[in-house]
Amino acid sequence: MMQHGVSAVDEERLLKGTTTIGLVLKDGVVLATERRATAGSMIANKQTVKLFKVDQNIGITIAGMVGDAQVLARYLKAEVSLYRLRRNGPVSAEGAATLLANILSGSRFYPYYAWLILGGVDSKGGHVFSVDPAGGCIEDRYTSVGSGSTFAYGLLEEGYSRDLTTSDGVDLALRGLTVAMRRDSASGDGYLCHVITAKEYRELSDDEINKRLKALKIPLPPALP
16 A cells, blocks of 8 residues: 555556566676656657666666656765765665665655665675655565566566576566567667676676677667667
C-alpha cells in the first residue's frame, strides 16, 4: 500500500515511462536502463539519463517524474559525499539505500513521484534495492522498475543465476531491456549500463554496448541526428 498521499493512480503513473534493471552478480552489480522519456503519448526526449553514479561503489536508476528523480539523485550524491568526508570512507550500500528511503518517507507534504533502484558493492558484497516513493526499501538479487518491467522480468526470471559474472549480467540486462522496448511503447531509444565491482565503477560506452548488442544479434538503436 502506498503512503503519504501517493494514491493507486499515482502509483500507476510512476510505473509508466521507463524500464530499469538492477542485478547482483557473483563479482559485482550491474545497473541498466533505456533512454526514452515520455509526456503522455509523446516521446519527449530520446537521450534521457536515467542512471547515475553516486559514489565509487554506488549507483542508482530512476523512474517516474524526471524532475523529482533528478533532485533525489543530486540529494543522495551530496549526502553520500558528506558521509565520505566525515567518516573518511564510503557509505555501505544498505546505508545509502536507507538514507534514500528516509528522504522519500520524510517528504510528507511534497511526495517525490519517483521509484529508484540503488545498487552497490561494499564489504558484504553486492546489493540492489528497490526504493519506492513512500520510502519502502526492498533488497533482492535482481529487480526491475518501470512500465516495461513486467516484460523484463519474464526474461530475468529465466536467465538469472547467482553464478553469473558481471559480464554475463550486462548481456542479460541488455536482453531484458530489449524485450521491454519491443513491447512497451514508453521504453526505447538506446541503452545505459554501469558495472560496479569491489575494484571499480565502470560506465559502459556506447561503442561497448553496441559491440555486445551485435554479439547478441540485437539490432542497434537508430542513430540520433
